Amino acid sequence: MQAILLVGGQGTRLRPLTISTPKPMLPVAGYPCTSHQIARAADAGVTRIVLGTSYRAEVFEDYFSQHNEFDMDIHYAVEDEPLGTGGAIRNAAQFLTCGPDDPVIIFNGDILTGLDITGLVERWRESNADVALYLTRVDDPRAYGLVPTDETGRVLAFKEKPTTPEEIVTDQINAGCYVFKRSVIDRIPADRVVSVERETFPELLETDARVIGVVDDGYWLDLGTPLAFSKGSADLVRGIAPSPLLEGSIGDSLVKSGTSVHPSASITAGSYIGNGVSVGENAIIEGSVIYDNATIAAGAQVIRSIVGDSASIGTHARITETVVAEGASLGAHNELNPGARVFPNAVINDSAIRFSSDR
Ligand code: GDD
Ligand code: MG
Numbered sequence: 325m326q327a328i329l330l331v332g333g334q335g336t337r338l339r340p341l342t343i344s345t346p347k348p349m350l351p352v353a354g355y356p357c358t359s360h361q362i363a364r365a366a367d368a369g370v371t372r373i374v375l376g377t378s379y380r381a382e383v384f385e386d387y388f389s390q391h392n393e394f395d396m397d398i399h400y401a402v403e404d405e406p407l408g409t410g411g412a413i414r415n416a417a418q419f420l421t422c423g424p425d426d427p428v429i430i431f432n433g434d435i436l437t438g439l440d441i442t443g444l445v446e447r448w449r450e451s452n453a454d455v456a457l458y459l460t461r462v463d464d465p466r467a468y469g470l471v472p473t474d475e476t477g478r479v480l481a482f483k484e485k486p487t488t489p490e491e492i493v494t495d496q497i498n499a500g501c502y503v504f505k506r507s508v509i510d511r512i513p514a515d516r517v518v519s520v521e522r523e524t525f526p527e528l529l530e531t532d533a534r535v536i537g538v539v540d541d542g543y544w545l546d547l548g549t550p551l552a553f554s555k556g557s558a559d560l561v562r563g564i565a566p567s568p569l570l571e572g573s574i575g576d577s578l579v580k581s582g583t584s585v586h587p588s589a590s591i592t593a594g595s596y597i598g599n600g601v602s603v604g605e606n607a608i609i610e611g612s613v614i615y616d617n618a619t620i621a622a623g624a625q626v627i628r629s630i631v632g633d634s635a636s637i638g639t640h641a642r643i644t645e646t647v648v649a650e651g652a653s654l655g656a657h658n659e660l661n662p663g664a665r666v667f668p669n670a671v672i673n674d675s676a677i678r679f680s681s682d683r
Contacts, residue, residue, distance in 0.1 A: 325445070326426070327370045328416040331358060331433035332378030332406055337549050340649040340667045341632065346380045347547070348433035349387060351615070353560035353570060353578060353596050356387065357547060360560070360567040361431055366394040367568050368441035370429065374419040376412035378403040410518030417509045424507035432500030436556045436565045438543035439501055447538050448503040451477070454533040455508060455525075458501040460544040468546075469498035469521045471537050479535040482525035496537065499544050508533070550647045550665075554628050558594025558611045577609075586622070604639070621656070635666075638674060 335347030342350070349356040358375070365373060373396055375384050381402045388398050399419040407415055413430055420428060427445050439458055448456035457479065459471050470483040472494040486492050498521065508528070512518055528535055543565050547556045559565035563574035570578075579585060579597040586605045591597060593611035601614050604622030611628045619636040620626055629643045632650035637643065641654050645662035648654060652666040655674035666672065 325368070325370045325429065326372045326374075326420050326422050327365050327429040327431065328374045328376055328413055328420075329358065329361060329365075329431050329433050330376045330409055330412050331384065332376055332381070332403060332412055333433070334379050334406075335434075335548075338553060338647075340665060341550075341630065341647060343668065344380075344650070346377075346383055349380075349383050350553070351598075352436070352547065352553070352557040352613070353567070354580065354598070355567075355569050357436070357556075358384070358388075358433060359391065360436065360569055361433065362394050362396055362398070363568040364437075364566075365429070365431070365441065366396055368429075368445075370396070370441075372397040372399070372419075372421065374399045374401050374416040376401050376403070376416040378406040378412070406517070407515075408517040408519045410512050410520035410524045411514075411516060413504075413509055413520060414512040414514050414518065417506070420506065420509075422506055424505070424510070426506050427503045428506050428509060430502045430504060432546075434547045435500040436543065436545045436547060436560065436567075437499065437501065438566050439499070439540050440542070441501070444501065444538055444540075445503050447477075447536065451536045452534065453503075453536045454505050455528060455535045456503040457525075457535065457537045458499045459496045459537045459539045460499040461495045461539065461541065462497055463495070465492060465495055465497045469525075470494055471496050471498050473537040473539075477536045477538065479525075479529060479537045482521065482529060484519070484521040496539060499540070500546065550630060551628065551645055551662075554611060554613050554630055554645075557596050557613045561594040561596055564594075580616075589620075598633075615650070632668070 331348040335342035348358045401416040472480045561578045577591040577595045580599045583601045585603040589603045589607040591609045595609045598616035600617040603620045608625045612626045613630045615633045617634045618631045621639040623640040624637045625642040627644040629646045635652045638656035641658045643660040646660040646664040648666040649668040651669040657675040658677045
């Protein structure tokens with residue numbers, strides 16, 4: 325079985341973490357999201373995968389030339405300018421070797437899922453479909469592609485990111501994994517920007533192609549925002565989100581080697597602590613991602629936050645739902661509230677930012 329992984333987006337909502345690292349290569353629970361996805365694809369019988377890359381393309385090849393534990397045949401399709409999701413699929417297809425009627429599995433590069441991949445391919449085959457879409461249900465579908473289906477599972481419409489209340493006709497959304505008949509990919513226009521969501525799917529529906537939706541209510545998360553990212557990492561650490569790479573290391577937290585953690589520190593709710601991190605006395609780390617060589621000083625509190633490589637959080641500083649990028653330093657007694665972002669190597673002096681507790 326062959327697959328395409330779409331990993332060329334800019335990851336704008338995760339800036340400043342994505343200035344130096346493309347979103348799918350940011351480690352979640354110690355491995356790039358792309359590694360978790362390749363591992364799951366390998367378990368489902370995929371033997372050849374093409375990474376559709378654009379933004380910071382070289383990072384993928386550099387990493388996987390050293391870390392291919394999956395025995396996967398990995399190829400890199402590089403877009404000089406981003407071609408959009410549909411253009412990326414078309415461009416990646418040059419590295420597929422399967423026949424026109426064979427299935428090709430396509431994954432968005434930023435989703436964590438417990439999807440039964442083999443089951444989706446089977447449904448595609450049984451229904452003699454051109455395309456099968458993995459769907460999930462969410463409370464607020466506005467940030468996604470809406471996909472209403474009839475009682476047989478046939479897709480009735482595809483509305484990407486609805487803007488008016490009338491457009492919200494279902495809670496079923498595109499969960500970012502498809503099975504395409506290879507010949508359908510070959511019909512996507514080459515060498516121009518194409519959105520699979522805004523152009524390819526609506527066109528397929530207009531021309532009465534057989535497009536089916538398969539709702540799977542298992543684990544699903546798009547890692548596109550900082551809060552989702554720290555949640556996804558914590559869910560992997562606790563085994564709520566499945567990954568073959570973490571079998572045997574599931575627990576309430578994951579602390580890598582070479583760390584110095586004071587025995588009085590509390591590290592909970594799926595926190596991940598990278599190599600060489602130092603955590604001081606009575607520090608509290610909850611549901612957070614702390615990358616390599618960062619320092620969390622005594623009494624600091626880090627709640628549902630991401631702390632980049634070699635960044636430091638000062639004594640009794642408190643951050644909640646915040647991103648502190650690599651090399652940044654937050655002085656003692658600062659308090660950062662949800663949505664705050666500290667840029668790479670920024671230095672914030674002691675007590676420079678403080679909100680009163682009733683604000
Ligand atoms: N190679 C390449 N080139 N990849 C791209 C490009 C491009 O020009 N643009 C986006 N991608 C990749 C991103 O890296 C990501 O892995 C995937 O395509 C989807 O892009 P996002 O930017 O994450 O899109 P989204 O989250 O707003 O929406 C998409 O995913 C939702 C589910 O998570 C859509 O497919 C929605 O319909 C869907 O509901
Ligand atoms: Mg996304």
